[in-house]
Amino acid sequence: MDERVEQTVTDQMIEVQAQHPNLELLREPSGVLRVRGTIGFSIDHDSRTIDDTYDVDLEIPDDYPASPPIVYETGGKIPDDFGHFMDAGNFCLGAPVEVRRRFSQHRNLLRFIDDQVVPYLFTYSYKRDHGKLPFGERPHGSMGLIEYYKEFFGTSGIAAMKLLKCLADGSAPPLMRCPCGSESKLKDCHAPKLDELRPHLPPSRFEAELRQMILLARAAGMRLPESRIMPKRMWKAKKRRSRKRTRSSRRRNR
Secondary structure, eight states: OOHHHHHHHHHHHHHHHHHOTTEEEEEOTTSOEEEEEEEEEEEEETTEEEEEEEEEEEEEOTTTTSSOOEEEEOSSOSOGGGOOBOTTSOBOOSOHHHHHHHHHTTOOHHHHIIIIIHHHHHHHHHHHHHSSOTTOOOOOHHHHHHHHHHHHHTSOHHHHHHHHHHHHTSOOOTTSBOTTSOSSBGGGTTHHHHHHHGGGSOHHHHHHHHHHHHHHHHHTTOOOOHHHHSOHHHHHHHHHHHHHHHHHHHHHHO
16 A cells, blocks of 8 residues: 555544544555444434444555545445445445546545445435335446436436447547437537546446446347447447358358
């Protein structure tokens, strides 16, 4: 772990411990920094008060504060069937790009805990006690990503996928017609929204998300304008496979 990262976290822990005194900074023999301990909160929502505590483990990434911490619950209070976990068991705090976008506005450990970790814990507590999520059900996985991008761009799912292709491909001509379906040029329409997201994930991550969405749409039987939605690499690979099948068919028919 870089000494500058450790110093940044150490400095930020002063205000963290002022508000969450049961959290402490630990350094593992491997050099990994972790913030461990108990988070407590009392939140009023819809004329109901939720008081609760959770044992948590925040793993500090090597590039902190460029990337936010990875968060785990260690007390066993949140069951697997809650569903809002990543494959490694850490919290799914939302669409990855949105988690990073929100964190980038402050790059501060206390703000991350209060703005993203505590609301996640409160959401589970509320559902456990009252049988529903406080802010409505949101899908997880690929469907959740589609819903996020639809909401962020203010478009349909297909249009959101077309816009996501611009991020997956790494660039898009500013004078092209905006993929959202308007008659406006991209620079006069959704380019600012794309620019909000672009710094927070590499094109390969946007491409992976778009691939997941395409597979989900296909499984649902949706007809897609594939040349306008598929990432360049995915489209080129499909064309190569198509040409290969055509050549094989011609050889068989000779």
